[in-house]
Amino acid sequence: MGCNGGSLKLSMRAIALLVCFSLILAPRAQAWSKEGHIMTCRIAQALLKPHAAEVVHNLLPDYADGDLSSLCTWPDQIRHWYKYQWTSSLHFIDTPDKACTFDYSRDCHDSHGRKDMCVAGAIRNFTSQLSHYKEGSSDRRHNMTEALLFLSHFMGDLHQPLHVGFTSDEGGNTIQLRWFKHKSNLHHTAAAELFGKDMDLFQEDIQNNLTHGVWSDDMSSWEDCNDLLSCPNKYAVESISLACKWGYKGVSPGETLSDKYFSSRMPIVAKRIAQGGVRLAMILNRVFDGDFHEDIATPT
Numbered sequence: 001m002g003c004n005g006g007s008l009k010l011s012m013r014a015i016a017l018l019v020c021f022s023l024i025l026a027p028r029a030q031a032w033s034k035e036g037h038i039m040t041c042r043i044a045q046a047l048l049k050p051h052a053a054e055v056v057h058n059l060l061p062d063y064a065d066g067d068l069s070s071l072c073t074w075p076d077q078i079r080h081w082y083k084y085q086w087t088s089s090l091h092f093i094d095t096p097d098k099a100c101t102f103d104y105s106r107d108c109h110d111s112h113g114r115k116d117m118c119v120a121g122a123i124r125n126f127t128s129q130l131s132h133y134k135e136g137s138s139d140r141r142h143n144m145t146e147a148l149l150f151l152s153h154f155m156g157d158l159h160q161p162l163h164v165g166f167t168s169d170e171g172g173n174t175i176q177l178r179w180f181k182h183k184s185n186l187h188h189t190a191a192a193e194l195f196g197k198d199m200d201l202f203q204e205d206i207q208n209n210l211t212h213g214v215w216s217d218d219m220s221s222w223e224d225c226n227d228l229l230s231c232p233n234k235y236a237v238e239s240i241s242l243a244c245k246w247g248y249k250g251v252s253p254g255e256t257l258s259d260k261y262f263s264s265r266m267p268i269v270a271k272r273i274a275q276g277g278v279r280l281a282m283i284l285n286r287v288f289d290g291d292f293h294e295d296i297a298t299p300t
Contacts, residue, residue, distance in 0.1 A: 035199060037073050037153060039273050040152075040155065040276040041069035042069045042203050043203070043281070044281040045067075045068045045069065059133070059144050071149050076091075089117045090122035092118065093240075100240055100243075101237070104120060104121075104233050120235075123154050130148060130284075132144075151280070152280055155283070156276050160239065161242040165248075215271070228286060231279075239272075
């Protein structure tokens with residue numbers, strides 16, 4: 001992927017700086033920040049086929065008013081609750097320092113060594129759970145609403161490059177930086193003010209680039225997935241590659257980052273948000289149309 005990412009229209013400086021900052025050091029509890037997750041889910045819901053859209057609407061609680069994006073940050077909000085503490089390691093993947101590779105059998109585990117406890121494993125698990133939605137209330141093994149929300153959120157996490165990062169720095173979390181006079185947590189305090197004002201415009205620009213812009217010829221390749229359980233591995237490989245090429249590149253602890261760093265990474269971040277939305281829609285469309293078989297080989 002080239003750094004310029006094509007002739008994107010996304011030029012709002014506040015959005016660019018804010019979103020790009022999340023590429024580097026967004027704490028794992030916040031992922032893309034809530035705005036990135038909202039955007040991923042908005043894009044996905046706009047691409048759902050009629051039957052999948054109906055199922056998603058029915059699985060959402062009434063207070064969501066049919067809007068998947070309104071609950072796409074829920075897994076971040078509850079991850080430290082006692083009931084959901086087990087989900088904490090599902091938001092990311094730690095890979096060997098400097099290896100710049102992802103291997104499911106090597107890397108998908110939590111800090112206690114429990115297998116499948118990473119974001120790629122979580123996507124596999126909740127994709128499988130959603131395949132049981134037709135069984136309705138008679139299937140007490142799974143909470144389909146929770147499965148939908150976890151899957152939607154984790155697809156956003158997996159497409160954030162630093163959520164597949166190096167073990168020693170916890171995906172960039174321990175690397176302290178500054179932007180002008182601000183510490184690295186600037187975007188947590190300014191996100192709603194700077195990003196939220198232009199969310200609709202940002203979504204419109206991304207969708208225009210998907211339908212008849214720089215990504216219109218790429219959507220079919222993004223959706224290409226022969227095995228819904230294995231494809232998250234491919235997405236993880238993409239993320240660690242981008243983290244090495246752009247997220248970690250040119251960054252030294254304690255330095256002040258320039259506008260150039262942010263502006264050069266903006267197209268990468270926008271494209272990853274778009275890819276996450278397109279692929280989430282692909283999974284939901286296939287699962288809810290019955291195009292899923294659990295006897296497919298387990299990914300390695």
